[in-house]
Amino acid sequence: MSTDNTHAAGTAHVAHHFKDATQQYESGKQGIWLFMMTELLMFGAIFVAFAIYHRLYPEMFAEGSKTLDWKMGFTNTLVLIFSSFTMAISIAFIQKNEQKKAIFALATTILCGAVFMVIKYFEYMHKFHLGLFPGNFIDVAKIGAEHANIGMYFGFYYAMTGLHGIHVLVGMGLITWVMIRTIRGEFHSQYWIPVEGVGIFWHIVDLIWIFLFPLLYLVG
Amino acid sequence: MAHSNNNNPNILSPHIAPMATYLKVAGALFALTFLTVIAHQFKAQLGMFASAVAFLIALIKASLVVLWFMHLKDDNNMNRAIFGSAFAFLFLLWVLTELDIITRVFESSPL
Known part of the structure; x- marks a missing residue:
């Protein structure tokens, strides 16, 4: 990325190692998609593990999923979808040189991320209160679970939602970064690839x- | 994707989706989320199909996000191939691991 931000507004600033603005844009975008592939492989491996153990212990997974409140997961789904919408439109606003609207959309996205994490916090605290811990940390007799290996379900629950939650926090940080750069006027109709990259991540x-x-939450 | 409609590769002319498109996609995503929960209320009636229905709706939602929000619809084939290859390798991981587990012969040690 070029450190030269002194270019005239409205023209693409092309880093010296790129041939032209189009090549710079497409290289950046391809890099982001490669990163997305690694993200899918990381989360996907846990999904595969979940599928296999779910097949081996279906009743235990059903018992575990009953402890989750689908209303919380449902609310969080709506919050994240709305944040995805505001993220997507922020890029369109920058491409149309409507930076003020873009800043508002980005700020809304960060706020939605925060709402998601607050709901997640209450969900986790409730689980801790009930003694629903992952793996060996769970006291099966104390919580009166039917299945002795119920800790595995919560291992999956905390690993999956925890890794996802870390991604939400990182995403909020990245969106804050591109929002500050938008406020500084670094993005416009000819240069927006960092915003689009962060958007794809979000x-x-x-x-x-x-x-x-x-x-x-739903399939037990 | 930035198409160079003009002959100058230094001028980016991105395809900017209209606001109406984003609103429609977001509306569909909200509606499908409600549909997931409605289908969940009929879990007993759906029986073994309950999870298939839930994941089918999730798949439709994911496609909407990938094609319109992530703009893979307007992207080039290389980026499509990159994204698709992740699913191909995950499929391999899943199938090969399942094959391993299914074909295991459980024996008790004579020692």
Whole structure:
């Protein structure tokens, strides 16, 4: 990325190692998609593990999923979808040189991320209160669970939602970064690739939640 | 994707989706989320199809996000191939691991 931000507004600033603005844009975008592939492989491996153990212990997973409140997961799904929408329109606003609207959309996206994390916090605190811990930390006799290996379900629950939650936090940080750069006037109709890259990352976080919601909360 | 409609590769002319498109996609995503929950109320009637219905709706929602919000619809084939290859390798991981587990012969040690 070029450190030269002194270019005239409205023209693409092309880093010296790129041939032209189009090549710079497409290289950046391809890099982001490669990163998204690694994200899918990381989350996907846990999904595969979940599928296999769910097949081996269906009753235990059913017992575990009954402890989750689908209303919380449902609310969080709506919050994330709305944040994905505001993220997507922020890029369109920058491409149309409507930076003020873009800043408002980005700020809304960060706020939605915060709402998601607050709901997640209450969900986790409720689980801790009930003694629903992952793996060996769970006291099966104390919580009166039917299945001795119920800790595995919560291992999956905390690993999947925890890794996802970390991604929401990182995403909020990245959106704050591009929002500050938008306020500084660094993005416009000819240069927006960092915003689009962060946007694609934010959408993949939403995408993973779209699958996590039915997997953990609804399908038992 | 930035198409160079003009001959100058230094001028980006991105395809900007109209606001109406984003609103429609977001509306569909909200509606499908409600549909997931409505279908969940009929879990007993749906029986073994309950999870299939839930994941089918999730798949439709994911496609909407990937194609319109992530703009893979307007992107080039290389980026499509990159994204698709992740699913191909995950499929391999799943199938091969399942094959391993299914074909295991459980024996008790004579020692």
